[in-house]
Amino acid sequence: MTERILYDYFRSSAAYRVRIALNLKELDYIQAPVSLVKGEQQGAAYLALNPQGLVPALSDNGVLLTQSLAICEYLDEAYPDTPRLLPLEPVARARARAIAQSIACDIHPLNNLRVLNYLKGELGVGDESRNEWYRHWITQGFAALERLLADTAGSYCVGDNVTLADVCLVPQLFNARRFAVDLAPYPRLVAVGEALERLPAFAAAHPSRQPDTPPA
C-alpha cells in the first residue's frame, strides 16, 4: 500500500503548489503540518528529514523529495498514467516551465517569510517599506507574465490544458491578494486564475481549507 506524506504548511506557496499537483495527479496523501510561524522547520526532527529546513517535502513510499517544482515533475514522471502536468512537445514544455520558473525563481523567493524576517530583523526595514518590497517584485513579475501569456494562454497559462505554470500561478495570485496588490493591470492572469480556482484540484488545495488552517 502506498504511503505518501506531504510535509506541509497551509500558507506556504511552495506547499500549495505541491497540494495542487498531487490533486491534479489524483494521488492520495497524508498531510503532516510543519508550523513555519513556530519555526518547526528548523527543529531537529524536521532537519533530520529535510536538511534544507524548508517546506514542502514529500515522502513517497519512503523516498524523501524536496523543492516544489522538482516534486511536481517527479510526480509527473513517476505517475505518467494520471493527467500530465507538462505537455509532451519540447517547446510547449519549455513554455510551461518558463512561466513556472518566472514565478518560482523571480517572484516568490523575494517574498518568502525568511526574507521578510531578515529585512525586518537584520536590516531594520519598517512595515511599509517591507510591503512595498513585496509588491514591487510581484508587480514587476506579473507585468512580464501578463505579456508572456498573450502568446501562450488559452483557457489556462499554456493553451487549454492545465500545466505546471498554472500550479504556480494560483498560489502567487493568492499571495498578491493577501498583500493587497492591485491586479487590474493583469487581466489575463486574473482570468486564467479564476478559471483555475473553479477546478476541484485547486479549490481543495486552498490555504483556507487545510488541516492546519487556523479557525476563521
Add this chain to the structure above:
Amino acid sequence: MTERILYDYFRSSAAYRVRIALNLKELDYIQAPVSLVKGEQQGAAYLALNPQGLVPALSDNGVLLTQSLAICEYLDEAYPDTPRLLPLEPVARARARAIAQSIACDIHPLNNLRVLNYLKGELGVGDESRNEWYRHWITQGFAALERLLADTAGSYCVGDNVTLADVCLVPQLFNARRFAVDLAPYPRLVAVGEALERLPAFAAAHPSRQPDTPPA
C-alpha cells in the same frame, strides 16, 4: 542550417548555466551580449524579444526560450542524442532538479543585481550590509547543500555523471568567491566544483572567457 543565438552577459549566473549546458550538449551557438550594467536588458529592442527583460534568452531556430533551467531542460529534451543533463530514473532526476532549484530558487534570486540595486537605492542599505545579505543567503544555502550532497554526490553532485545540478553549482561557487565567502565549511561543494571546473564544457563557459568580458 541551425541558428542558435544566446542572449548573454558574461557575469550573469543564469547565462553562465546555459553556456555550460550548451557546451555539455555539444551544441553550437552565437553569443549576443546584453549589458546588464548599461541596462540594455530593459531597452526596447531586448524587451521586444524577451518581455521579462532578463538574461539569458536562447533563440533556437527562431523559437525564443527564456528561464535558464527551462532552457537547459529544453535542450536535453529537444536534443536527446548528445550527453544527458538529467539521469533517466525519476528519483535521480528529482535529486538533480532539487539541487539545481535549491540554488536557482533559494540562493541566486536573492543575490541578483536587480535585488542588490533595490536594497541600495530604495532601501538605502549600505555596502557592508549588502555584502552581509549576499553572504547570508549563500552560506545558508550552501550549508544545506553540503548536507544534501552527503547522500547524493559521487564525483559530481549526483553520482558520477554531470547533471543539471552541476550546471547550477559552478556559477554559484563563482559568485561566492567573488564576494569572498569562506568556503572552508563546504568541502564537498568545493571538491565537486574543482572536478567540474576542469571539464572543457565548464572551462569554456567561465565569465573570464566570454566575448563581452572586459579586458583584465
